[in-house]
Amino acid sequence: MTDVLKNRTHGWLSEIHDKLRRQPYVEKNDELAATREFIAWCDQHGLDLELYRRHRTLRFDRELIARVQGLLESLGHPPLGTSTRGKTTAEQATLSDLEDKGRGERPRTHRVLLNTATVGTRPGIVQGDREILDVDWRDLDLSAFDVLVMVENLDSLHAFTPDIQALSAYRQPLVVYRGDTHYGGGFSRLAKAWRAGGKPHLGLGDFDPRGVGIVLGSGAMQMLLPPLEWLREHATQHHVPAEQLPDQSVLRKHREQLPDSHPLRGYLALLLDEQRGLKQQWFGDTLTPIGLMALTPD
Numbered sequence: 001m002t003d004v005l006k007n008r009t010h011g012w013l014s015e016i017h018d019k020l021r022r023q024p025y026v027e028k029n030d031e032l033a034a035t036r037e038f039i040a041w042c043d044q045h046g047l048d049l050e051l052y053r054r055h056r057t058l059r060f061d062r063e064l065i066a067r068v069q070g071l072l073e074s075l076g077h078p079p080l081g082t083s084t085r086g087k088t089t090a091e092q093a094t095l096s097d098l099e100d101k102g103r104g105e106r107p108r109t110h111r112v113l114l115n116t117a118t119v120g121t122r123p124g125i126v127q128g129d130r131e132i133l134d135v136d137w138r139d140l141d142l143s144a145f146d147v148l149v150m151v152e153n154l155d156s157l158h159a160f161t162p163d164i165q166a167l168s169a170y171r172q173p174l175v176v177y178r179g180d181t182h183y184g185g186g187f188s189r190l191a192k193a194w195r196a197g198g199k200p201h202l203g204l205g206d207f208d209p210r211g212v213g214i215v216l217g218s219g220a221m222q223m224l225l226p227p228l229e230w231l232r233e234h235a236t237q238h239h240v241p242a243e244q245l246p247d248q249s250v251l252r253k254h255r256e257q258l259p260d261s262h263p264l265r266g267y268l269a270l271l272l273d274e275q276r277g278l279k280q281q282w283f284g285d286t287l288t289p290i291g292l293m294a295l296t297p298d
Contacts, residue, residue, distance in 0.1 A: 005037070005072075005077065009034050009037050009038060009041075010077075010080070013065075013080050014080045016028070017069075017080040018081065020060065020062050020065055024061060024062075024243045024245070024246060025059050025061045025246045027054075027057045027060070028057065028060070029056060029058075030053070030056055030057060030058050031056065035058055042068075045185075046188045046189060047068070048188070048217055051214075051216075051217045051247075051250055054249070059246060061246060061247075062243075065080065066180065068080065070179070071185050073108070074109040074185040074186075075109070108186060109185055109186065110136045110138055110186050111134055111136060111137075111186045112134075112135060112137045112179070112186040112187050113132055113133070113154075113157065113176065113177035113179075114133045114135060114174070114175060114176055114177075115132055115157050115160050115175040115177075116130065116131060116132075116133055116175065117129065117131075118130060118131045129161070130160075130161060132157065132158060136186075137187075137189060137190040140190075142194060143197075144172060145172050145173065145174035145199075146170050146172055146173070147167070147170040147172075147173050147174065147200045147201070147202060148174050148176065148191070148199070148201045148202070149167070149173050149174065149175045149176070149203075149204060149224075150176055150177075150187070150191070150201070150203045150204065150215070151175060151176070151177055151204045152178045152203070152204065152205030152206060152211055152214055152215070153205070153206070153281070154177060154180070155281065156204065156280050156281060157177045160175060160204070162175060164285075164287060165286070165287075166287045166289050167202075170200075174194075176190065178218070191219060200221055200222070201218070201219060201221050201222075202220055202221065202222045202223070203215030203218055203220035203222070203224070204223070204280060204287075205280060206239075206277070206278075206279045206280050207225060207235065207239070207267070207271065207278045207280070207283075208239055208240050208244060208271070208277040208279070209244040209245075209247035209248045209271065209272075209277070211277075211279075211280070212251060212267075212271065213247050216251075216254065216292060220292060221291070221292060222289035222292055223289070223290050224287040224288070224289055225267065225288060226278075226283050226286060226287060226288070227286060227288055228263075228266045228267060230284060231267070231270060232270060234282070235270055235271075236277070236278065237274075237275050237277075239277040239279050240271070240275050240276065251272060252272055254268075254293075255268045255272070257293065262293070263290050264290055264291070264293075267290065
């Protein structure tokens with residue numbers, strides 16, 4: 001297996017990329033040669049497609065395509081929507097580094113954003129209690145941390161503090177941005193290494209279909225959410241976007257697997273039956289860890 005997508009598969013993905021400008025999702029039969037190659041390529045690079053598999057089809061949405069774009073960038077490949085056909089070597093070099101580096105990695109391949117305690121002072125920079133660091137996850141001593149906290153939204157990462165009751169049992173949380181087209185590849189590699197250690201992994205994301213799905217799909221053991229009674233008072237239909245309707249089917253199937261007494265059921269009833277949610281920026285000061293069950297294939 002090669003790191004490089006075949007030109008025809010890259011073009012196939014570019015067509016899907018363009019269609020998603022006009023529609024919420026595109027479905028492809030998983031028996032197609034291009035679909036099989038794409039799935040194998042994602043498996044090779046740790047891009048989890050479980051949330052997007054539906055029986056014999058693979059459903060593409062803008063979130064998935066954004067993750068693909070980030071992976072392509074980290075590998076030094078041309079972004080979707082571009083073609084190197086007919087271009088000189090110099091022109092191709094402006095799109096990717098395939099001509100010069102082959103399998104070379106881009107600078108952000110292993111980079112992650114951390115929210116960590118400020119250490120020391122920097123002349124000319126106002127010092128706060130927390131700071132955001134861009135690091136190579138391979139330089140982290142994972143044994144020094146006792147819980148991984150994944151934060152979905154970048155602005156919430158900047159505002160987050162681990163000094164909350166929900167994390168009081170942990171001495172040294174590792175607070176990491178989930179990632180986007182720039183940092184998604186680094187986080188997925190970090191999460192895979194973290195799982196090997198068997199230590200707790202918590203997720204903090206939007207209480208909407210996509211946010212809950214992202215946390216479930218990340219392998220998190222618990223999701224940090226406001227208490228259910230508080231959410232019942234504050235959740236709103238305005239925070240459940242229409243374009244996330246396809247994400248609800250995965251959550252409905254997941255709910256069917258939950259025991260009747262599982263605490264996530266009450267939250268999913270509010271989200272799926274009443275169509276009410278809340279972005280994490282609107283969460284109150286009190287969060288509680290809600291146990292999760294791993295997603296299973298359809």
